[in-house]
Amino acid sequence: MNEEYKEKKSKLLQAKEEYRKLLEESKITSRSTFKDFSERHSRDLRFKQVPKKKDQELFFSQFINALKKRDKENRMRLRKMR
Numbered sequence: 001m002n003e004e005y006k007e008k009k010s011k012l013l014q015a016k017e018e019y020r021k022l023l024e025e026s027k028i029t030s031r032s033t034f035k036d037f038s039e040r041h042s043r044d045l046r047f048k049q050v051p052k053k054k055d056q057e058l059f060f061s062q063f064i065n066a067l068k069k070r071d072k073e074n075r076m077r078l079r080k081m082r
Contacts, residue, residue, distance in 0.1 A: 015049035016059060022046040023063045030067040034060045 022044055028037055034057050041047045050056050 012050075012055075015046075016055075018046040019050050019056070019059050020063065023060065028064075028067075030064055030071055032064065 022041060023037075026037065026041060037060060038047070038056065047056070050059065
């Protein structure tokens, strides 16, 4: 049982990593929506590797939040340079 759990967790982590790569390659911005992203990439194997739509949306929103944070930090840095 424990071995099976570890294998499932490992598969999910690998799927999440592949999904993250897809997000990076898809050139989405902080204004992109999950609906647009999923319509565009639903046929991609990396998209399908994360079986639960809830998880797909969660990973997407985490990625978008990271983009927003990075954009905000970049704006702050630019302001300080002026």
